[in-house]
Amino acid sequence: MNENVPVVSPAASIPVAPPLPRQGFIRLSPLNRRRLENFKANRRGYWSFWIFLVLFTLSLFAEFIANDRPILASYKGELLYPAFVDYPEEKFGGFLAQTDYRDPVISQEIQENGWLLWAPIRFSYNTHNLDLPVPAPAPPTWMLTDEQCRPIAERTGGTGCSDIEWNWLGTDDQGRDVVARLIYGFRISVLFGLALASISSVIGVLAGAVQGYFGGWVDLLFQRFIEIWTAIPALYLLIIISSIITPSFFVLLGILLLFSWVSLVGVVRAEFLRARNFEYVRAARALGLSNATIMFKHLLPNAMVATLTFLPFILNGSITTLTSLDFLGFGLPPGSPSLGELLAQGKANLQAPWLGLTGFFVIALMLSLLIFVGEAVRDAFDPRKAFR
Amino acid sequence: MTEPLLSVQDLSVAFRQGERDTLAVDRISFDIRAGETVALVGESGSGKSVSALSILKLLPYPTAHHPSGRVLFKGKDLIAADENEMRKVRGDDIAMVFQEPMTSLNPLHTIERQVGEILKLHRGMSDRDARARTLELLDLVGIRDAESRLGAYPHQLSGGQRQRVMIAMALANEPDLFIADEPTTALDVTVQAQILKLLAELKSRLGMAMLFITHDLGIVRKVADRVCVMLQGKIVEQGTVEEVFGHPQHPYTQRLLAAEPKGRGNPVPTDAPVVVDAGPIKVWFPIKRGFFRKTVGHVKAVDGVSVRIRKGETVGVVGESGSGKTTLGLAILRLVASEGPVVFLGKRIDGLRANEIRPMRKNLQVVFQDPYGSLSPRMSVAEIVEEGLLVQDKGLSYGERRNVVARALHDVGLDPATMDRYPHEFSGGQRQRIAIARAMALEPEFIMLDEPTSALDMSVQAQIVELLRDLQKRRNLAYMFISHDLKVVRALANHVVVMQNGQIVEEGSAESIFAEPKTEYTRALFAAAFNLETVGAGAVRQ
Numbered sequence: 001m002n003e004n005v006p007v008v009s010p011a012a013s014i015p016v017a018p019p020l021p022r023q024g025f026i027r028l029s030p031l032n033r034r035r036l037e038n039f040k041a042n043r044r045g046y047w048s049f050w051i052f053l054v055l056f057t058l059s060l061f062a063e064f065i066a067n068d069r070p071i072l073a074s075y076k077g078e079l080l081y082p083a084f085v086d087y088p089e090e091k092f093g094g095f096l097a098q099t100d101y102r103d104p105v106i107s108q109e110i111q112e113n114g115w116l117l118w119a120p121i122r123f124s125y126n127t128h129n130l131d132l133p134v135p136a137p138a139p140p141t142w143m144l145t146d147e148q149c150r151p152i153a154e155r156t157g158g159t160g161c162s163d164i165e166w167n168w169l170g171t172d173d174q175g176r177d178v179v180a181r182l183i184y185g186f187r188i189s190v191l192f193g194l195a196l197a198s199i200s201s202v203i204g205v206l207a208g209a210v211q212g213y214f215g216g217w218v219d220l221l222f223q224r225f226i227e228i229w230t231a232i233p234a235l236y237l238l239i240i241i242s243s244i245i246t247p248s249f250f251v252l253l254g255i256l257l258l259f260s261w262v263s264l265v266g267v268v269r270a271e272f273l274r275a276r277n278f279e280y281v282r283a284a285r286a287l288g289l290s291n292a293t294i295m296f297k298h299l300l301p302n303a304m305v306a307t308l309t310f311l312p313f314i315l316n317g318s319i320t321t322l323t324s325l326d327f328l329g330f331g332l333p334p335g336s337p338s339l340g341e342l343l344a345q346g347k348a349n350l351q352a353p354w355l356g357l358t359g360f361f362v363i364a365l366m367l368s369l370l371i372f373v374g375e376a377v378r379d380a381f382d383p384r385k386a387f388r
Numbered sequence: 389m390t391e392p393l394l395s396v397q398d399l400s401v402a403f404r405q406g407e408r409d410t411l412a413v414d415r416i417s418f419d420i421r422a423g424e425t426v427a428l429v430g431e432s433g434s435g436k437s438v439s440a441l442s443i444l445k446l447l448p449y450p451t452a453h454h455p456s457g458r459v460l461f462k463g464k465d466l467i468a469a470d471e472n473e474m475r476k477v478r479g480d481d482i483a484m485v486f487q488e489p490m491t492s493l494n495p496l497h498t499i500e501r502q503v504g505e506i507l508k509l510h511r512g513m514s515d516r517d518a519r520a521r522t523l524e525l526l527d528l529v530g531i532r533d534a535e536s537r538l539g540a541y542p543h544q545l546s547g548g549q550r551q552r553v554m555i556a557m558a559l560a561n562e563p564d565l566f567i568a569d570e571p572t573t574a575l576d577v578t579v580q581a582q583i584l585k586l587l588a589e590l591k592s593r594l595g596m597a598m599l600f601i602t603h604d605l606g607i608v609r610k611v612a613d614r615v616c617v618m619l620q621g622k623i624v625e626q627g628t629v630e631e632v633f634g635h636p637q638h639p640y641t642q643r644l645l646a647a648e649p650k651g652r653g654n655p656v657p658t659d660a661p662v663v664v665d666a667g668p669i670k671v672w673f674p675i676k677r678g679f680f681r682k683t684v685g686h687v688k689a690v691d692g693v694s695v696r697i698r699k700g701e702t703v704g705v706v707g708e709s710g711s712g713k714t715t716l717g718l719a720i721l722r723l724v725a726s727e728g729p730v731v732f733l734g735k736r737i738d739g740l741r742a743n744e745i746r747p748m749r750k751n752l753q754v755v756f757q758d759p760y761g762s763l764s765p766r767m768s769v770a771e772i773v774e775e776g777l778l779v780q781d782k783g784l785s786y787g788e789r790r791n792v793v794a795r796a797l798h799d800v801g802l803d804p805a806t807m808d809r810y811p812h813e814f815s816g817g818q819r820q821r822i823a824i825a826r827a828m829a830l831e832p833e834f835i836m837l838d839e840p841t842s843a844l845d846m847s848v849q850a851q852i853v854e855l856l857r858d859l860q861k862r863r864n865l866a867y868m869f870i871s872h873d874l875k876v877v878r879a880l881a882n883h884v885v886v887m888q889n890g891q892i893v894e895e896g897s898a899e900s901i902f903a904e905p906k907t908e909y910t911r912a913l914f915a916a917a918f919n920l921e922t923v924g925a926g927a928v929r930q
Contacts, residue, residue, distance in 0.1 A: 031766060031810070279762035283826065286721060287776035288749035290742075297775075301766050 038380040045376020052369040059187035066121035066180035069101050074114035083119075102127070122165065123177035125184040125337035129167065131155070136175035137345075137352040141166040170354040172345050178358055184337035186362065192253065193319035197311060200257055200318075204264030205300075205307055211265065212272025212303075213295055219269070226262050234259040242330045249332060256321060263314060264307060271303040305381045312374030316367055323363060339363050391463070392419035393597050394443070394482075394565055399457030399467075401435070401442050401621075404450075412438045414621040415456060420565065425591065425598040427608040427629075429644070430618035431845040432816065436601045439618070440567050442467075443599075444482060445474050461565070480510045483558035485551070487570040492554055493542040499526070499553055500538040506560045525556040530586055547709075548579035552586070559590065566591075567599045572607065576708040577872055581916035584611055603845055605644060609633060610920045617641045647847035649879035651854075653702050653898060654861050656882050660698040663834050663866040666720050667694025669728040671712070671890075689715040690726065691890040695868070697834065700860065702867040704881030704898065706874060706913065712890040713870045717836045720868065721754055733833065750780040753827035757839035759819035763811040769822055770807040773797065776830045796829040797822075801855060817848035821855065828859065834866045841876050853879050874917040878902055886910050 040046050064071060069082040080087060082101060089096040092109050101107055102122065110116055123129065132138045133152045141149075146160030153163040169178040211219045238255055241247065247255070275281060276299065284294050325331035326340025327347075339359055346356025401413040413435040420426045428436040441447050443459050445466065459466040466477065478484075486492045493502060503525060504518040513521065519538070526534035529552040542550055551571060558566060568587065572580035588611060591598055600612055608615050609629060616626040617638065625638040636642045672686035690712040697703045705713045719726035722737060722745055730738040737748055756762040763772055773793045777784055784792065794804035800821040811819055820840060827835050837856065841849040853876055860867060871877050877884060877898075884901045886894040886909065894907045905911045915921045 279756040279758055280764045282723065283754065283756060283762050283823070284775065285723060286749060286752070286754040287826070287830070288746040288779045289775065290746075290779075293779075298764055 035380040038382075039376050042376035042379050045372045045374075045379070048369040048372035049376065052366075052373060055186070055366075055369075056190055059183055059190065062183045062187050064119055066123055066125070066177070066183050067119040068122060068124040068127040069099075070116040070118050072117040073101075073110055075110050076113045078114075121168075121177065121180055123167075123180040125181045126176065126335055127180065128175045129165070129171055129177060130175070131165065132171065132175055133161075133164065136171050137173045137349055137355060138167060138171045138175070139352065140168060140170040140354055142168075143170075169358050170352070172342070172355060173349055173352075178342070178355065181337045181342065182339075182358065182362055185339045185342060186366065188249070188332070188337060189319050189322060189339055189366070192249065192322045193315050195253055196256055196260060196318035196321075197315040199253075200260040201264055201307060201311060201314065203257070203261040205268050205303060207261065208265040208268025209272050209295055209300065209303065212269040213276055213291065213299065215273065215276075226265060230259070230262055232259070238325065239330055246333050247331070249336075252322070252325070252331065256318070260314075260318065260321075263317075264310060267306045267310060268303045271306050272299055275299050275302045309374075309378045309381050312370055312377055316370045316374070319367065319370075392460075393422045393424075393462065394420040394599075395458075395460040396439070396443070397458045397460065399439065399442065399459060400455045401438050401447065401452055402455050403452050409455075411455075412452075412621055413442070416616075416618070416621075416623045418616050418623065418626060420597045420599060422564065422597050423591075423595050424614065425600055425612045427600045427602060427612035427615045428618060429602060429605060429608055429615055431603060431847065433620075434618040435621040436618050437569055440484070440569055440599060440601050443567065444478055444484060445469075446478075446484075476510075479506055479558075479563075480561045481563055482565045482567065483561070483563040484567040484569065485554050485558050485571045487573050493550055495542050498539050498541055499545075503553065503557050503560060506557055510561050521560070522556075525560055526553070528559065528590070529553070529556045530582075531556075546579075547575050548582060551575060551579075551583055555583075555586070555590070559594070562594065563596060565597045565599065567601070569601045570603070573602070573604075577874070578708060578912060578916040580607075581920050584920055587611065605633075605846065606920060617644070644847060647850045649841075649850045649853040649876050651857065651879050653880050653882040654700065654857060656698055656701040660700055662696055662698050663733060664695065664697040664720060664868070665729075665731040666696075667728055667730075668692040669694070669716065669719050669726050669730070671715050671719050671724060671726045688890045690719060692728075693885075693887070693890070693892055695720070695885065697866045697868055699833070699866055700864045701883065702860065702869050702881045704877040704884045705868065705870045705887060706872060706877055706884060707887035708872065708913075710889075711887040713872075713887055714838055715890075716887070717754070717838055717868055717870050721752055721836055723754075746779065750776070750830045751833040752836075753830060753832040753834070754836045754838065755820070755823050755827050755840045758843050759816050759823055760843070762823050763819055765811055768808050768810055769793075769797070769814075772811070772822060773807070773826045773829050776826065780830055792829055793825075796825040799828055799859065800825045815848075816844050817851060820844060820848075820852055824852075824855065824859070828863075831863070832865070834868070836868045836870070838870045839872070840869075842871065842873055849873075849876060856880060874914060886913070 058065065063083055067083055071081075071083045073080040073082050075092065082099065087099050089099040089106065092099060092106050094100075094103070094106055099106060101110075101116075107116060129138075131152050133144060133149045141161055141164070144161050149161035149164055150159065153159055153161070156163060158164065167177050167179070169182070171177055172181065207222065211222045234256075241255060245251065272295075278298075281294060281298050284298055289297075322331060323338070323340035323343070326338040327344045328340075329344065331340055332338050339362060342355060342359035343363070346352070346359050349355055396419070397417050398415050399413060399417070400411065400415050402409040402411050416439060418426065428439060430436045438447065442452075442454065443461075443466065454467055457467065461477065461482065466474065469477070500519065500522055503522045504515075507513045507518040507521055508515075522538065523534050526537060531537055531549060531552055537545075542553075545553065555571075571587070572583050575583065584607065587598070590596075600608070602608060612629050614626065614628050615632050616623045617632065617640065618624070619640045625632060625636065625641050632641060633645065636645055669690055670688075670692055671690040672688050674683040675685045675687060676682065677684045693712070693716055695703060695705075695716070705716065707713050715724060718724040720730055722730070722740070726738065728738065729736055732748065732752060735748075737745055740748075767775075770790060770793050773796055774789045777789050777792060790807070793807055797804045797807055802818060802821050802825065811822065814822065824840070840856070841852050844852060856867070857880060859865060867880070869877060869880055881898045884895065884898050885892055886901070886907070888909055894901065894905065894910050901910065902914070905914055
């Protein structure tokens with residue numbers, strides 16, 4: 001940074017703006033590029049991020065992986081989309097309002113007049129496996145002996161376990177496939193966590209921003225309100241509410257949101273309090289920028305560092321909240337796929353360790369991956385990390 | 389010739405940055421003999437502080453390391469010494485005082501505890517002995533009524549007093565070598581003069597050697613026996629003060645010596661129209677006490693000050709920190725609430741709402757002191773400079789805006805091709821040029837310059853002053869120039885206002901004030917600024 005290099009004589013000809021520099025798909029400022037480098041430098045976090053992303057993307061397409069309806073079917077020359085469209089069973093000669101494609105009569109009827117494309121796992125989260133070789137909860141099929149499997153296998157002309165439909169991780173106490181419930185449960189947990197974390201962050205950041213920027217009475221009143229608000233025991237409230245109504249996904253989200261938005265207020269408020277006296281904020285005021293513009297353009301990026309650092313941990317907290325509510329039985333409506341419910345079943349059925357163990361390992365994996373990602377994000381935003 | 393007390397031989401310091409090593413200090417050698425003062429001079433980033441810190445091994449090891457060199461203190465190599473030995477040397481044989489007295493003291497401990505701690509640690513003194521010695525030391529560094537100050541916390545002391553306490557702590561064990569790292573840079577000129585005087589007295593009384601680090605050549609000339617000039621990690625010239633100042637050999641030294649802000653303000657015709665006519669302005673901050681927050685009194689930051697600025701004129705506002713200069717400027721810009729009329733271009737702007745004043749801001753611009761703090765690190769230069777245009781000139785297209793930015797950057801002497809870079813790629817002086825370009829892009833009538841040069845190196849200060857004077861001439865701008873640096877004010881102002889405790893103590897044309905200051909306060913201020921001397925101690929707040 002030599003003082004003399006870019007200084008040109010003011011007497012030179014009329015200056016022209018340089019052409020815009022070439023921009024990539026996403027233009028990253030040097031600061032963000034350095035953060036990305038730091039993020040990548042944390043190998044564990046980086047790999048965790050990709051593993052989590054792959055798992056999450058896969059779970060988003062759960063209908064294509066585990067489904068009790070075929071994805072595609074051709075019946076008498078007509079192309080059908082059973083996974084997305086409800087076809088009445090009379091179409092195939094049955095009598096139910098919705099087709100049960102797992103019914104051997106129906107599937108045979110379609111096979112004879114066309115073809116069926118099934119998902120790799122032919123159970124959805126709410127499919128009861130009616131052909132269990134042992135009473136539910138059934139252990140994983142690979143743990144069974146051919147002896148146990150024979151009665152079921154013989155129905156389709158087979159002899160042993162390799163000839164029946166497999167439950168890779170067994171079934172729960174209602175005969176539902178654990179893998180299918182895991183995939184759907186993972187998706188709903190992560191989606192719920194993401195929704196709760198992001199909405200409460202937005203509200204928290206906005207509330208913190210207003211408090212920090214305006215200070216004074218606004219700050220004082222808001223802070224006292226938050227103190228009183230956080231004193232309300234959220235869990236008891238939830239238990240009371242869920243004893244009156246059956247909380248759906250969105251009701252649960254709404255209730256938890258009422259209390260979770262406060263988590264970021266303190267951090268953002270402190271950041272705004274600090275940054276509102278920065279000279280570049282003053283300079284922006286002198287340029288005539290409005291309060292909203294200053295808050296968004298100059299102060300919010302400062303606060304985002306703290307927010308993004310906290311976000312993975314808030315996400316984790318949100319997921320755990322849902323899981324624990326499900327575990328206690330105050331969460332999602334009965335029958336929903338949920339990791340907490342799986343844990344509760346594991347607790348109730350100690351003779352079926354595959355339930356508890358599966359639930360434990362999946363939750364542990366998910367939370368650990370997110371924590372590792374969170375660590376890497378924290379490293380990436382750590383300004384002191386730059387010179388190491 | 390006697391054996392030197394400290395001998396730095398071929399010392400290098402490198403910092404590890406990822407894979408690469410950055411060399412901060414490159415094979416420097418110098419000696420300090422007992423009782424001698426050696427000054428390390430150079431601009432920021434030249435490696436002078438790093439050199440001093442490596443003598444005491446206070447750098448962030450192992451990020452920092454020494455590829456070569458020895459530091460011999462009384463014949464012992466400190467670079468090879470381990471942490472235990474170093475701890476005995478630090479604070480006992482070699483003491484150090486840092487630049488920032490505001491943060492060098494622990495805010496939670498009393499003065500007695502902080503000074504006494506060193507005595508107990510190194511000397512094993514009892515509480516009572518330590519207290520007696522602390523009193524003696526505070527007396528020595530010129531803290532009046534030391535007994536009552538023992539229980540004081542750092543925030544109850546002024547900047548100058550804190551620096552005195554720091555010096556008392558450094559002197560506690562009668563060190564042989566005293567390292568002062570820009571001890572007066574954060575202080576007012578008048579306080580700076582007092583501290584320099586104190587250091588000189590102490591040195592002659594205690595017979596210790598001193599390593600003085602500064603960027604201010606005036607101080608070097610005043611205090612040092614020998615001087616080492618540093619440039620980019622190397623010592624480019626060293627010798628006695630007379631030699632170096634009398635016959636500078638290296639071109640860099642010559643440039644440094646010639647870098648003082650020169651010239652005088654642009655002449656203004658007496659019938660030039662008035663741009664700003666403000667006052668009497670009052671900014672009082674209420675002091676609230678008790679449960680019901682009753683107002684019991686006021687801090688009178690600005691108390692009935694009037695300023696009138698004509699087109700093409702520079703009004704310099706000088707005074708110590710806390711005298712209300714900046715508050716006055718912010719009040720005129722309507723960035724703090726104030727009482728009293730502010731007339732801008734014939735229109736009263738006090739009492740206008742934020743929305744009503746927004747269009748006026750185009751003509752009412754400001755450049756702040758700290759070029760590092762006043763530019764958002766997340767925006768490119770183009771984004772920073774065009775920000776005002778987005779509000780004030782909404783009709784401009786993207787291309788037009790970029791052209792305005794290019795013109796503004798060109799006007800302040802920066803290459804428009806650099807407009808898509810980020811502030812951290814520029815030096816302090818260049819950043820200040822960007823801040824000026826941001827103000828200039830709106831083509832204002834009036835710019836408030838709030839200490840625009842005080843965070844910059846000496847040679848850069850001169851360049852910025854030149855630039856401001858040149859811009860004023862071409863655009864016929866009105867400046868309000870706030871500074872405690874009287875050399876810069878002399879080079880730029882037509883009219884000078886001297887402030888103390890929120891009031892004007894003296895004002896007049898630049899020539900008359902600088903030629904014959906009338907009040908005691910102004911005289912003390914000038915003596916401290918130009919000769920680094922204390923005059924009329926009673927007039928200046930300690």
